[in-house]
Every structure is written in structure tokens, then in C-alpha cells.
Amino acid sequence: MKLHARLLLIGLLFFSFLACEEAPMEPEGVQLTEREQAYVDLLDNEISPISASPLNLDDDDLRIFDRLADTKMVGLGEATHGTKEFFQMKHRIFKYLVENHGFKAFLFEMDLAEALFFDNWIQGDITGDLEQLMRTKMIFWTWRTAEVEALIRWMKSYNEGKAAEDRIHLYGVDNQYTRYSLDALVDRLNQVDPVLADSVRGFNGSLKQIHELYKNKNNSALTNINDGIANTLALLDREKDNIRSQTTEENFLWINHLARHMEQVSTYLYEYYFLSDFKLRDKFMAENSRWYSELHGDDAKFVLWAHNAHMAKNQFYGSAPSQGGYLRNTLRSDYQVIAFGFTTGTFTAYGNGVLATKRIGDDPPRDSYNFIFHHAAPDNWMIDMTRIDNSDLNGWFILEKKFLQLGSFYESPTAQFYQRTPLTSYYDFLIYFDETKNSDLL
Numbered sequence: 001m002k003l004h005a006r007l008l009l010i011g012l013l014f015f016s017f018l019a020c021e022e023a024p025m026e027p028e029g030v031q032l033t034e035r036e037q038a039y040v041d042l043l044d045n046e047i048s049p050i051s052a053s054p055l056n057l058d059d060d061d062l063r064i065f066d067r068l069a070d071t072k073m074v075g076l077g078e079a080t081h082g083t084k085e086f087f088q089m090k091h092r093i094f095k096y097l098v099e100n101h102g103f104k105a106f107l108f109e110m111d112l113a114e115a116l117f118f119d120n121w122i123q124g125d126i127t128g129d130l131e132q133l134m135r136t137k138m139i140f141w142t143w144r145t146a147e148v149e150a151l152i153r154w155m156k157s158y159n160e161g162k163a164a165e166d167r168i169h170l171y172g173v174d175n176q177y178t179r180y181s182l183d184a185l186v187d188r189l190n191q192v193d194p195v196l197a198d199s200v201r202g203f204n205g206s207l208k209q210i211h212e213l214y215k216n217k218n219n220s221a222l223t224n225i226n227d228g229i230a231n232t233l234a235l236l237d238r239e240k241d242n243i244r245s246q247t248t249e250e251n252f253l254w255i256n257h258l259a260r261h262m263e264q265v266s267t268y269l270y271e272y273y274f275l276s277d278f279k280l281r282d283k284f285m286a287e288n289s290r291w292y293s294e295l296h297g298d299d300a301k302f303v304l305w306a307h308n309a310h311m312a313k314n315q316f317y318g319s320a321p322s323q324g325g326y327l328r329n330t331l332r333s334d335y336q337v338i339a340f341g342f343t344t345g346t347f348t349a350y351g352n353g354v355l356a357t358k359r360i361g362d363d364p365p366r367d368s369y370n371f372i373f374h375h376a377a378p379d380n381w382m383i384d385m386t387r388i389d390n391s392d393l394n395g396w397f398i399l400e401k402k403f404l405q406l407g408s409f410y411e412s413p414t415a416q417f418y419q420r421t422p423l424t425s426y427y428d429f430l431i432y433f434d435e436t437k438n439s440d441l442l
């Protein structure tokens with residue numbers, strides 16, 4: 001469990017390294033044992049084949065997800081941060097859930113304030129070239145891709161001609177940066193009371209240097225930053241009735257949550273730089289994900305985009321839940337998770353300090369889920385693991401066999417990225433592409 005926890009906690013942090021045990025990779029042309037072939041046959045009877053081109057799937061191909069029609073939060077994972085098929089399949093599933101089941105928004109593993117630029121573009125509140133907006137405003141390379149650009153363009157086209165209450169949104173849930181939080185907060189306060197806006201800006205003059213100050217452990221400057229955040233929260237609380245009376249409820253909620261986001265980031269960075277820990281990131285991401293229900297109402301339904309490990313519904317990885325663990329604990333069956341897997345192919349990742357196209361061509365180790373997946377009749381497929389009829393296959397899925405996944409970093413040997421993962425303890429569905437292609441960076 002400790003080894004698996006390291007994958008879930010470390011493999012998702014950008015530019016981080018995975019620690020794990022190695023296993024010898026199987027040579028090509030390995031012959032299946034009778035038992036292995038039996039599992040392959042059982043799997044073939046349960047899986048639904050899909051095309052290698054997810055955007056071409058029609059609605060009939062996606063009926064497996066109809067049981068999610070009334071689910072409040074559907075998590076979509078990924079086994080790398082740079083795989084074309086994963087991104088395109090998320091686009092297609094979101095489109096299906098929006099058009100057929102009334103889902104309201106896509107929540108991204110993206111900074112909460114950063115995402116406002118893209119939602120504003122989708123809503124038509126700002127104009128200009130989307131690709132340039134992505135190049136200049138997106139903090140991480142992972143979402144700065146042609147696949148995400150296509151998703152955003154579809155979302156904008158879907159909204160055309162629709163009333164505000166029928167439009168869909170793109171929001172962020174992450175809490176690692178304050179790059180845009182203060183400006184977004186001040187802009188919204190300016191619409192209500194410019195004097196309050198000036199006070200808040202004055203309180204937080206050093207906020208944009210927060211990462212450097214935490215990294216250098218500049219205690220006096222950090223005290224000033226945290227005092228500024230505390231003063232902001234206290235001022236907004238004192239003036240809440242005044243603010244609420246002069247603006248919309250939506251703007252009132254955003255004003256308060258943008259201030260809370262600043263507090264989240266500072267609290268998380270203290271934990272990260274002073275305690276060498278990062279448990280609070282997932283807790284705050286779950287808090288932000290749930291907050292959008294306050295913004296849109298309890299009946300609103302959302303799709304959530306993050307890595308498989310952030311999505312895991314199990315209550316504990318290491319000593320604290322993942323984002324998915326927190327969500328499952330509060331939402332129960334109203335949180336469902338779709339994980340993604342692969343075995344070979346190309347993807348975008350960092351390695352040796354360089355962002356590049358990486359490739360895995362190794363056969364999977366015999367003691368992995370991927371070994372059986374790799375030998376299934378269709379190359380690409382999906383399965384609802386909660387609806388498996390065969391008890392033997394059910395038992396196999398709950399074993400802690402090895403499963404291939406990585407974050408934004410990859411260096412050989414591939415064996416180090418196979419981690420023991422009881423799939424059905426963490427996920428409800430699995431979508432598998434045997435051979436993948438890398439995302440197209442802008």
C-alpha cells in the first residue's frame with residue numbers, strides 16, 4: 001500500500017519522479033497459460049469495443065454511460081497527462097453527457113482563477129484568438145493542446161443561441177497558484193465598490209511572489225502575505241451584506257470564493273515547502289469541485305477532469321484521501337469514476353529535463369492487469385466494472401495487480417511505472433486503448 005500511495009501522491013505532481021519496484025518485462029511472443037487465456041476470454045465477454053478515434057463514436061457507442069444520467073459528479077481520469085486518445089475520449093463523453101443528460105460544466109485540474117479566462121471565452125464575454133489565449137494564460141503545458149482547444153471550441157459552439165441558464169461552462173478546481181486570483185477578485189469588487197477593491201489590492205501587494213517567498217522560506221514576507229489574505233477575508237465578511245445588495249448572487253459567490261482560493265494556495269504552499277507534504281491539494285480540489293454546486297444549485301451535474309490518481313474513489317492513498325476520496329465520502333454514489341489505461345504507444349511527458357514525445361514499446365509484465373488487457377480481442381474497449389457478471393473476473397479485478405500509469409514525467413525503464421492498483425476499489429469504469437498517440441501541443 002505504501003508503494004501504491006507513492007504513485008498516487010507523487011506521480012501526479014508535475015515534474016516529479018516516481019519511486020517503485022521494478023519487474024522484468026515479458027519478451028514478445030509470450031504464450032498465455034490456460035488460466036491467463038481464461039481471463040482473456042472472460043474479459044472479451046464483458047468489454048465493449050470502441051474505435052481508436054474517440055471523436056467519431058456515435059451515441060449508441062456510449063450508452064454504457066447512461067447509468068450516470070443522474071450522477072452529480074462524474075470523474076474522468078487519465079493514465080498520462082499527454083495522451084491524445086484520453087483527451088479526445090473525455091471530450092466525447094462530456095459532449096454525450098451534456099447533450100443527452102443535461103450536464104452543466106467541465107471542471108478541470110486547472111487553476112481556479114486561470115480557468116475563468118476560458119469560460120469567459122466560451123460564454124462570449126471576451127473575444128480574440130483562442131490559441132493565443134491558451135498560449136499566454138494556461139499555466140501548465142498539459143492542457144495547452146489541440147485536443148483541449150477542440151473541446152473549448154465545441155463548448156462555445158454549443159452555447160450559441162442558448163439562454164444563460166442553458167449554457168455550459170469550463171471551470172478550474174486546482175489550488176497551486178495565485179497568478180490570476182487577485183486580479184479576478186479586484187475586477188469583480190470594482191463592479192460593486194471601487195474603494196473595497198482598492199483596499200483588497202493594497203492588502204495583497206506581494207501575493208504574486210508567493211511561490212518564490214515560500215520556496216525561500218522568507219518568513220517575514222510570508223507573514224505579510226497571510227495577514228493580507230486574512231484582512232481580505234475579514235473585510236469581505238464585514239461587508240458581505242453591502243456587497244450582496246449591490247451585485248448578483250453569482251458575483252457575490254465568486255468574490256468570496258476567489259478570496260478563499262488565495263487562502264487555499266497559501267495554506268497548501270506552507271504544507272508543501274515547510275512540511276514537505278502535499279495532502280491538502282486534493283482536499284482543496286474536492287472543496288472547489290463541490291463549491292460549483294453552490295454556484296449552480298444542487299441539481300447541477302458536473303464532469304471532472306484530472307489524473308486517475310486524483311480521481312480514485314478510495315478513502316485513503318497514503319495518509320489522506322485523494323480528491324475522489326473526499327468526493328466519494330460526501331457524495332457517495334453521486335460520485336462515479338471513469339479511469340483510463342494504455343499499454344504501448346506515444347505520449348507527451350518530461351524526461352531528462354525536456355518536454356518531448358515519449359514512447360513505450362515494451363510488453364507488459366505478466367503480473368499486471370495490462371498483460372491481460374493487452375491480449376484482449378479488441379485493441380480499444382471500455383467496461384463498467386460495477387456490472388461484471390462473472391464472479392471470477394470480478395475477483396480478478398479487485399486484486400492488487402500492477403497497472404501502468406504515470407503523471408507528466410517518464411524515463412525508462414517502463415517497469416517502474418507499473419504500480420499495484422486494486423482497480424475496482426478505485427474506479428467504476430475503465431476505458432482502455434492498447435496503443436496510444438501523444439497529445440498535440442500548441
